[in-house]
Amino acid sequence: MRKWMVLSIGTVLFATAGAVYGAPEDDSAASLASNSTTLPNNYPFSNESGRASSFSTQGDIEKTGAFFEKLGNNDRTCETCHTPSDGWGLSTRTIRDAFRRTGGVDPLFEFDGHNCPEDDLSTVDARRAASSLMLSKALLRFAKALPETREYDIIAADGLKCTTSDLNQLFYVYRKTLAATNFQNVSSVLWDGRGGNGQTGLRQVANGAVFQHSERVGGDIREDQKDHIVNLGNSLSSAQSWDVSAKSLSAQGALGGAVNLSTLPTSGPPGFTIYNAWSSLYGEDATTQARRSIARGQAIFNTRTFAGGQTCTTCHNSQNFGNNLNGAFFATGVASKENRARELPLYTVANRSTGAIVKVTDLGRGIESGKWEDIGKFKPPMLRSLASRPPYFHDGSAATLSDVVSFYNRRFSIGLSYQDGQDLANFLKAL
Ligand code: HEC
Ligand code: HEC
Structure with missing residues (x-):
């Protein structure tokens, strides 16, 4: 079994992919220099509700190759908007940090990072106004x-x-931004499917994104560059691994976390199964209560009916991934x-x-x-590693996963109780 390495403060921990010791499954903090050229496999990144990681079937990720290179006429790479710490998506937290750090001249805020092409960018205040949709809702x-x-x-x-x-x-x-990870069973590509379908679609978007966001002029990127980008996305499994209340998301028979995700089948009946083992836990301690809440949330996602017999899985029908296998739009x-x-x-x-x-x-x-x-x-997006990349929906209109739940409860008159709403949000945070 291959060895992988996690750097935590002052310590080097060794573990195997199958049985994980140390971070990210435990409580220890970790930090990775922002200019680091290697992303250790399964490296735990913190987020509001715990930690998430990405497990690559190819081992540690060397940040070289097309995904990490400037392929156009501005300073952006794919990583600018598909950030490993944000589940290969882009959170408002990262955007706001970048603005504060650079006064709004980070590559993120170039070009389509402004509300309009003709916006005034002459001062920090002008740039803040010009990128207001980026700063408030992570919108390009x-x-x-x-x-x-x-x-x-x-x-x-x-x-x-x-x-x-x-x-x-x-x-x-x-x-x-959509997350550039968990492409094991990708169907339609881009929010409106204009990227096409499946692997062909990803290849097309790998090239198209360079024109769309990096202002490339001239010919397409090379075939080996497309290979690099598509292989990267295909090799990655990203998921929440540790939750502040429920602790390890792969304890007591649960199958949360990135390593488990990489081995889960990509077909099967709609619905999530990873927290089945937690529905029958006994105990009054806080961790057990939190685990039971996640299991109840999973059951609500799978079986609670609304609006003429639909469930969350009617649209999010890909087992344990949550995208739509048929490439349908709703x-x-x-x-x-x-x-x-x-x-x-x-x-x-x-x-x-x-x-x-x-x-x-x-x-x-x-x-x-x-x-x-x-x-x-729009397409129902893949629902893993959600806690890494707030806000939610194509327009960033839900700032938190609780806001997502409130939206659905209102929109479809689901009739969720306060506890149901908490359970469903806790489940989404644990994906
Ligand atoms: C300026 C920010 C930005 C940059 C840079 C960027 N993207 Fe994206 N990416 C987005 C946004 C926004 C979307 C969603 C757009 C839509 O669907 O209409 C997206 C969507 C995608 C998707 C679709 C995922 C899915 O589930 O359908 C892929 C694949 C992708 N990008 C790959 C790349 C690659 C490869 C690069 C580098 C060549 C790149 N992106 C550069 C912002 C960016
Ligand atoms: C009628 C189909 C449908 C149903 C039913 C449905 N969804 Fe969705 N879901 C979608 C679509 C489409 C999107 C993208 C919407 C958008 O951004 O405009 C989405 C987006 C989401 C997102 C945001 C993901 C992201 O990356 O921004 C979450 C979370 C989510 N749904 C959870 C749920 C939950 C929980 C339920 C059940 C209460 C549910 N969905 C029911 C179709 C559906």
């Missing part, structure tokens, strides 16, 4: 045009601050007028044949398909 700017063949037009935009002369040819949406109402943060533009969209009107902050899948029925639809 995307310029969009509607397809020629479509069933609707955008007829008005409220609150859009950027300049455009024809809304149907140029409008802006703001989206949060309108959960996140992009609706009712859920709108006032900083976001609100688009009024009119159906060309019926004249029906809908108001949304982002047209989602509809932008790609041109179909009326796809307006406001």
